[in-house]
Amino acid sequence: EVLLVESGGGVIRAGGSVRLSCTASGFTFGDYGFSWVRQVPGKGLEWVSAISWNGGSATYADSIKGRFTISRDNAKNSLYLQMNSLRGGDTALYFCARGLMVRGAPMAHWGQGTLVTVSS
Amino acid sequence: EIQMTQSPSTLSASVGDRVTVTCRASQSIRNWLAWYQQKRGEAPKLLIYEASTLQREVPSRFSGSGSGTEFTLTISGLQPDDFAIYYCQQYYSSSYTFGQGTNLEIK
Numbered sequence: 373e374v375l376l377v378e379s380g381g382g383v384i385r386a387g388g389s390v391r392l393s394c395t396a397s398g399f400t401f402g403d404y405g406f407s408w409v410r411q412v413p414g415k416g417l418e419w420v421s422a423i424s425w426n427g428g429s430a431t432y433a434d435s436i437k438g439r440f441t442i443s444r445d446n447a448k449n450s451l452y453l454q455m456n457s458l459r460g461g462d463t464a465l466y467f468c469a470r471g472l473m474v475r476g477a478p479m480a481h482w483g484q485g486t487l488v489t490v491s492s
Numbered sequence: 493e494i495q496m497t498q499s500p501s502t503l504s505a506s507v508g509d510r511v512t513v514t515c516r517a518s519q520s521i522r523n524w525l526a527w528y529q530q531k532r533g534e535a536p537k538l539l540i541y542e543a544s545t546l547q548r549e550v551p552s553r554f555s556g557s558g559s560g561t562e563f564t565l566t567i568s569g570l571q572p573d574d575f576a577i578y579y580c581q582q583y584y585s586s587s588y589t590f591g592q593g594t595n596l597e598i599k
Contacts, residue, residue, distance in 0.1 A: 407588065409536075417528075417536065417579055419588040431586040434493055467535060477583035478526035480547065482535035 374398040374481045378468045381486030388458050392486055394451040394468030402426070402446040407476035408453045410464035411485075420466070421453065422476025431476075436462075458490045494518050494582050498591035504599040505570055513565045513594045515580035520560045524584035527556055527565045530593075531576045539578075540565065567596075 380392040394406070407422040421442040423430045430442050441454040451468055465487050469479035495518035505511045515525065523543040528536040538547045540556040543563055553568045567574055575598050580591040 409590075416593045417530070417581075417590045419581070419590060422586075422588060429586075431588075433587060469536075472538070472541060475583065477581065477588045478538055478541040479528075479536070479581075480538050482537075484535055 374470065376468045376470060376481060376483035378466065378483045378486035381466065381488045383489045383491055384458055386458060386460060386490050386492050388490075389454070389456045390458065390488065392453040392455065392466055392468075392488070394483060396449045396451070396468075396470070399470075401449040403474070405471035405474050405476040406442075406444065406451045407469045407471065407479055408442060408451075409467045409469055409479070409482075410462075410488075411467070412464045418464070419477075422471075423451070424476070425474040455488070458488075460490050460492060462488060463490045464488060493587050494521060494585050494589055496580055496582055496589050496591040498578075498580055498594050500594060501592065502595045502597060504597050506599045507570050507572055509570045510566065510568045511570060511596065513578055513580075513596075515558075515563045515565070515591050517561045517563075517582055517584075521582040521584035523559045524582055525556075525558070525563050526581045526583065527554075528579045528581065529574075529576045530579065536579065570596075 408420040465485040467485045468483040470481040472480040525543045527540040530536040544556045
């Protein structure tokens with residue numbers, strides 16, 4: 373069974389940093405691309421970032437470009453999102469999602485999310 | 493970034509109805525479009541990819557069509573479990589944008 377478990381969320385001060393992690397199991401981690409997607413409670417989905425199967429390609433939404441960095445450690449079956457210079461608009465539930473194949477989309481499997489709250 | 497626009501934003505229907513949701517892209521995305529279903533309190537679920545390919549274990553009452561800039565998701569014979577929010581997403585460009593969502597509610 374494919375399992376994705378996010379962690380690292382919490383309450384962070386505006387201007388601060390946090391690193392989200394996503395630990396995967398139930399499949400060969402290095403064969404797939406991944407994405408981070410966020411959702412403000414009660415609102416729609418916003419794609420944040422994606423990384424290819426080998427980490428060779430990383431892409432970002434304009435809204436977070438230059439502040440967030442996606443990375444992966446295939447030896448640890450783990451995906452990360454380093455979030456810097458956090459703003460109130462970054463408050464959301466952050467989902468880790470596995471691509472259907474080597475790219476980060478379409479997203480065939482999702483975690484349950486980790487909540488990031490940016491306080492002023 | 494490619495903009496994705498869904499219509500309608502809200503759709504009221506009854507069990508057994510056939511419903512259609514439309515998604516338009518601001519430029520051609522060929523057939524690089526996916527549809528997701530999200531129920532309250534749950535993660536999204538992939539329904540369709542490459543505009544018309546049904547993901548494994550998704551019921552055949554769901555279907556997708558379109559290419560270029562206009563796409564549709566059709567549900568034939570609505571079931572109680574289908575009342576949820578539906579999102580389209582393009583993955584043609586390296587920035588994978590979602591539509592704003594369509595809330596399918598019980599009439």
